[in-house]
Amino acid sequence: MPASLTEARTEEERAALLEAGRLLFARPCTFFHAAQRLDQLPPARGPEIAFCGRSNVGKSSLVNALTGQNALARVSHTPGRTRQLNFFDLAEGRLTLVDMPGYGYAQASKSVKADWQGLMFDFLRGRATLRRVILLLDARIETKAGDRAAMELLNEAAVSFQIVLTKADDAKPWWLEQRRKEAEQLARKHTAGHPLVLVTSSETGLGIPELRAEMAALAA
Template sequence: MKGGLLEARDEAEREALVEQGRLLFCQPCEFFFAAQRLDQLPPAERPEVAFCGRSNVGKSSLINALTGHHGLARVSNTPGRTRQLNFFNLGNRLTLVDMPGYGYAQASKSVKEDWQGLMFNFLRGRPTLRRVILLLDARIETKESDRAAMKLLTEAAVTFQIVLTKADSPKPYWLRQRQEEAAALVKAHTPAHPLVITTSSEQGIGLPDLRAELTALAEPA
């Protein structure tokens, strides 16, 4: 069975996709490469999914929660500390790419420009990149840097999927507003995947659905 949750015809098929996701993310996941420049990238071999978002959006925490390896991706209290692309091999079927965070206030202009240049060139030139997971913090409004990232992804013609993080924190009415806003952002950007997933790394909300989506992009078992 292949395909994302939107393609599931009934609840039984959806449950099967979720189970496939659980099995894949039970496999070993290991860091194997880091790159700060395009000429340092590893060979393009298996399908890749990149995780992108503002600094402190919970990107590393989400990767750790998805894989069940709590020390896999470094969680930093210093915004913008990660300045490189980190590659992780998931079961020899899928590569997870942890992209540098963007939008940190204290970053110099040159660093921000370097981020845009490196990310744009990586996004548009990587043949094995299947999707970018764009993380938005469910607790706060969409920032200008988020909109700039969506513009960059659109210009690079890369399929991206919005995932809301830290959904255990906001009040229900605010979370609904954020979900509605994310749905509107999807409609405004042609490359955006139609399914928005709401997650919490702390409580496990949405993780089975996100695993199922990512498994649909992986090499067959």
């Protein structure tokens, strides 16, 4: 089976990837650990995929949509509230999902921002089981300086990342297409960038099967 939707050459291969994603995320997913410092990380045990993005970009909502559990990841209406790495076990060890602290919240103190960046980089650089980072960008607004800085950080850490646009249901079609093309250009500028940009909505389910398929290809 191809390792990505970009490698699928036939409709049968694409359908097989989508079905593998559906089956994986139909399995139980449970929270099992939280870490605010590097020495609090759980032992590495299998493939991990982390979710990274600006505060209030919709990370928790996307995790909930992927797993079909409305309250698995805590959705906060206060940007910048999540200040730890949250670990979720999917399908009894086949894949670990990691919800990373949001970045770029204007009202967060400089010391807190520095701590977040330090924790993220140390985690990214030293986690041998980390297969990919899903970098979330808000489809409704332009790419921020913090988003570009995150790409540079991921590139420096030599961690593969895939850009996923969120909240697509609240964006005009012409703007959404412009955002997708811009995201593809940004990915191409980084050696760690994955070529496939996915457009998603946690509200309508747009792009959720495709993202599940991409993640299932990385599972044990």
